[in-house]
Amino acid sequence: MEFQENLLNYISEALLTTNETISIAESVTSGLFQLAFSQMPHAEMFYKGGITAYTSTQKVKLLNVDENEANLCDCVSEKIAETMALNVARLFETDWSIAVKGYATPIRNSTYKIFSYYSFSYKSEIILSKKLELHPKTQALGAQQYYTEFILGCFKSEINKLLILK
Secondary structure, eight states: OOOOHHHHHHHHHHHHHHHHOOOEEESTTTHHHHHHHSSSSTTTEEEEEEEEEOOOHHHHHHHOOOOOHHTTTTTTHHHHHHHHHHHHHHHHOEEEEEEEEEESSOOGGGTOEEEEEEEETTEEEEEEEEEEETTTTOOOOHHHHHHHOOOHHHHHHHHHHHHHHO
């Protein structure tokens, strides 16, 4: 998979300039965020790692997602994404984190829709949580790639807002 080089370079430069770190918790994208961050220039200086927790059991075990809540929503909700973001940042001791959870194929549990929830945490606080919906005929890999690129673009915007404030 190829990522927009200018997007990766911008994120890398911003994290290097601010001397901040990031970690990832993902499910629906199955490692694509971790791949993207590994491709950034000087990634070893700001990217501390990530977790691909594909099953609810692993999200509960590794990311402290509430088991009852996970069971109620098939582990797909804004609150689950926020919990994943906060806990992966704690686990890796990073300033920033990105978490994404959702569906890449339309199934009964998703009411035959394709969507994801994503959250960004910064300094132990959720600064953005959103739902992203795609056309139900989107192919699985296309959905995963779109989620990754779109959410990286949103992350760039959030970094930009903080850089302006500093």
